[in-house]
Amino acid sequence: MAVSPQKAHSRLPFSLVSQALIRAGAHGALHGGHPGDPRVGLTVPVATPAELREALAALGAAGARATLLVPVRLADLDPDTLRLATGAGHEVAGQGDPAGLPGLEVAAGQPVTAWTWDEALTLGQLRALAARGVRPLPLPSPSPELGLTLRVPPADLPGTVARLRTLRYRPVPVRELPELRAATPRDLLIHVYRRMVDDRFARAHGVLPLTGRADAVMRVALRPMPGALPFPPGSLAAELHLHSPRLVGLNARGSLTAYRAYQRSLRDVAGALRERPEFGDARAVFAVTLFHGPLEKNGFAVVSLPPAQARVYGLGFRVMRLVYGTRVAPSETEPRMAWMEREAFLARHG
Secondary structure (H helix, E strand, O other), rough: OOHHHHHHOEEEEHHHHHHHHHHHOOHHOEEEOOOOEEEEEEEEEOOOHHHHHHHHHHHHHHHHOOOEEEEHHHHOOOOHHHHHHHHOOOOOEEOOOOOHHHHHHHHHOOOOOOOOOOOOOOOHHHHHHHHOOOOOOOOOOOOOOOOOOOEOOOHHHHHHHHHHHOOOOOOOOOOOOOOOOOOOOOHHHHHHHHHHHHHHHHHHHOOEEOOOOOOOOEEEEEEOOOOOOOOOOOOEEEEEEEEEHHHHHHHHHOOOHHHHHHHHHHHHHHHHHOOOOHOOEEEEEEEEEEEEHHHOOOOOOEOOOOOHHHHHHHHHHHHHHHHHHOOOOOOOOOOOOEEHHHHHHHHHHH
């Protein structure tokens, strides 16, 4: 029996295709806020009145506010607690079937302007939400990232909020993210680049992220010593890598902000050298980078690369600048190698 194209596409599965549409801004989907601001959009799914009360109690105890992802049926089941939530400064966003949305707005006492994506939503429902000015929330990040969102179950709120603050993040409702904006196709391209290039490189080379803290920008990998350095063949070294999108975001707040984050992150590398067994044999720390000036000021020796190698690295850095969209031209245009012997690095930064 033939199925009409309209029926075959009446439901949009929560798949790679639908996620790509969200990231590209379909139906006015939101992307996030300023990529260098420590605020993260805290979203909390609540499916029942008990979960709603649990979330409010946990957020109240933590002194935090959030975006509550609320199904429409809670407007009938527990309207009083919904009104308490908005009175406490929380944002109410929808989840699930949007039928009865006006009742949710009445119970909450505020307009509902955002909805979380769900594999059960149909294209017709998404269009109807968009016509009412209700926009899909950003897809949540799997880990805290500047300007993005996290989704946290009510039971995990106490520990998560405490951890976010320890890491210098500021959890807020999504509507309070500074410079909150709509997603664009470029956001999708950046996401694909990070998954297909950055993440793949990190897995292939064993890159350890040292970026838990909101202002941390370094990653490190154990690598064979480059031949240009004065160590015996077979020696190992710790190679520095930047969290490029975060550094770009911090630099958008100010060059001094980015420089201080860069310096603090060298202490994170020293901590990894001291505490991680796999880096016990690293005899030096090095990086091939355009940011060799700041490293030189922090005790690194700087050497020039062979011309062909410098051109290859230079091309790679230009691609990254194009992808991540930094508007600040680097002070150096020629990549160089900066290096420092392990004990000297630990004495200065550890």
